Amino acid sequence: MAASIERGNALAKVIDRNEIRFAVLAVDVAVLTILDWKLHVLLIPIHLPPEIVHARGLPGGLVRPRETAEDAVARHLAERAGLEDYYSEQLLTFSGVERDPRGRVVSVAHLALVPGHVARSLALPEGTGWWDVERIGALAYDHNKILEAARGRLRAKLHSTTIARQLLAPRFTLSELQSAYEGVLGRALDKRNFRKKLIASGIVRATGRKVQQALGRPGRLYRFTGSAVEPISILAGT
Amino acid sequence: MAASIERGNALAKVIDRNEIRFAVLAVDVAVLTILDWKLHVLLIPIHLPPEIVHARGLPGGLVRPRETAEDAVARHLAERAGLEDYYSEQLLTFSGVERDPRGRVVSVAHLALVPGHVARSLALPEGTGWWDVERIGALAYDHNKILEAARGRLRAKLHSTTIARQLLAPRFTLSELQSAYEGVLGRALDKRNFRKKLIASGIVRATGRKVQQALGRPGRLYRFTGSAVEPISILAGT
């Protein structure tokens, strides 16, 4: 995992000079979940006068000297939202020179996913909460860009991996799975075709039964066959 | 493009403290091209005793205080290879604490592409050159990981975008285009199906004629219809 420092003529000492340590490293995280069949994102209040007043933005913050970016994501999500269990992956790094009015900050943007029942169970601080991604106005900094990158990544991976598992409880009905797909893709899918394809692909398997919805016929519970987010052959139009 | 610094209770002053400016920022670039119908990568000599002796690795180096990561990629490729014209995109950021034995270095890995004729025309320094990606042993640092990430990204985008244009001259024969695809994917494709799909998709259009290969029937020259790397409907198995 090492990058070269002035390779070719080798200046290890350059690392000790202070003018090359200009960067403040940070992380920003788009935490997504499905609530009420719609994609939601976790937002926190941001109020840093005079530049930023009463705005909302993605959770995140500094990376410490002995932390990786992923460590920092874990720490900030735990501190700000009590979130301990989640899936995450790196998106992009924003290194624009004038990004933050207060100084040079390089931010590693991440995508995180939590199942809806976990999202609901969190005890969030005042002002922090889940917002329907379709009803979000301007966010602080470049956080709208990060959110769009996160949605795009999730949409793409929905077709090519089993990433949807990160939005659901370990056991789920096919209707719940379909809702997750529809929430992410923002469009309705055909129920029969969806079931055919998912079951034929072998990535989910039936188990027992269920009553929950308090109304209507109980649905069969399914689980993912693999144990992680894995690439799948093809699951194109669903 | 700004990341937040200790949001919620707003400590702009924290940016001025030195202990948070621990990071040295760098870039590493996997520059790929097609030579002799095979995918090649640009490697430079790396010799930083005692840790690293007579090794090879990807070009790259430090990011300066007034540069973005992309600026640094441009500067290092120009300095080390005289490369001015290329396509690039960001891959991943490596932030492991122990990545570099000489200190904490956070590296933003990039993928760059150049057409074969450009790759051949460069006047490269001694020891620097193009290596067949299938015949590469261990590289310095974590550069094998970066190279694999670059190959994976390129393979994926070959199907979903017009990124192949970045590996060819503006005018090219369909055989050359197919060679580029085959070089990246590492397998042979069916000539008739390839032509059918590419032409039907409308992303390439015929122009004049050509003699070049000094042997055999001349091929028609084609060009991409769009002007940039764009997503395309579908181009699955090719």
Next chain:
DNA sequence: GCAAAAGTGTTGGATATACACCCATGT
């Protein structure tokens, strides 16, 4: 006329889409 690369169609199988009704349960 021969060596080399360009160019061209068809067919069978698989996959995707569109579409409407019955079933199991709780109230």
Next chain:
DNA sequence: ACATGGGTGTATATCCAACACTTTTGC
């Protein structure tokens, strides 16, 4: 018995993969 969501099959169109010979050119 009714309201609610779960569960099922078929027919058509489209897409994909496999496959071999003829054409144009330079020497």
